[in-house]
Amino acid sequence: MKLYKLLSFSFLIATLTSCTFTENITINENGTGKFSVDMDGSALMEMAGDQIGSQMGADAKKDIDSTFTFKQLFEEKKDSIAKMSPEAQKELKKLENFVVTTKMSAEKKQFLMTMATDFKNVNELQDILQTASALQKLEGSANVGPMGSGFGNNNSKLSYTYDGKKFTRKAVIDKEKLAEVKKDSAADMSKMMFASSNYVIKYHFPKKIKKVSNPNALFSDDRKSITIQYTFTDYMENPDKLNFDVEFEK
Template sequence: MKKAVFLLFSILSLTSCTFTEDIYINPDGSGKYTLDMDGSSMMAMVPKDSVRNEKSIDSVFSFKEVFAAKKDSIAKLSKEEQEKLKKLENFNMRMKMDYKAQQFLFSMNTDFKNVTELQDAMANMNAFQSMGKNKVGANAMASPESFGNNNSILKYSYNGKKFTRKAVIDKSRIKKVENDSLAESYKMIYASSKYVIKYHFPKPVKSISNTAALFSEDRKTVTIEYPFNEYMDAPEKLNFEVEFTK
């Protein structure tokens, strides 16, 4: 199993992935957040002989259950790391790796009472790595010091009249990432991958500040697609403000 996972992540550096940030907002401001990664395109490149005896994986777990089982280890972490873990308690994660169907999917999701609860969920995954849980997967999918980190803190707001998505550059992270040789190995992934934003609102959109946005027929769904390297190098390009019809 370890051999197959290592091989898959090695091939990942030569193929493209699609990341989709999906948010549903209800009339009362509550909703659901999902971050998906589809790396299925790389499965076709995996030599069949190398995974002939490997079993497919379809694993789903909640962080709250994991944290309960790891409470002794968590107690040894710093207060800052424990607070990061606390923010992940309501998240669920799924990893599906099917060699025959050539699927490789990774997803994490959570429900929220207010969209402001979603503060850089991807970055907080690094706290989970501190417990020593599957470091290969954690590094590749969610580590702020390596893959997927664009040195920003992501903030959302919604008050029924306006919605904003704003990435603020966090200068305290930049030096760490620049000194991380692992980050260099992901540049090939960034160049061929894409980042998709898909937000579903309870009201039709009147206007949006991002000119790259596409609308559904009822104007309640907004989709923005960017090359992943642009998302990494200039996260503010995905900032926008939405105004709704009355």
């Protein structure tokens, strides 16, 4: 299966039923780290694996275990990218180093997808999810967004900061864009599709955590990691609900 066909099909699955999206950040002692977004659509495979298999035809008869970079995908779509504006091309270039891993098995009722990249400083991740929504601009992919239709494009600007003493995740809502979306009838359909989906944040730090501003944060035994679960509806409609600060022990 071609990279773009596989990715497009994966995004389609993400829009159909309940999925769990997990945003992972691991920060090392020197400030470098890894960022990833995982999507678990196994619930859909459990409910409709046979129907999905028939849509995929011959590809459904074999398990898929695929790993590729967006750089490879962009090479496949280079003609379409060349027609895009310089600004859009620049946005896509930010995604080149992302590695996409997909595991799908109709027999095992499994569908897992991960987009991951390394970073030298957490500040590099500013608006990374919104940048990923630039994939929608690729020719022939009007309804395709990373990990599902419109994923990442929740009408906010997301930033991360970390200085060794404090970590902050902050989304600033574009109220004008959000108002426009709420007027769009497609928004109701999108809300319905993601009503039973969850958005989970899992962050791992090199220091013990003193406190987190979100009272629902769960700590690991060593207090160096936190997990916070939200509804996907909150992620899309109230992205500032996912804002929080983490303070570390000295």
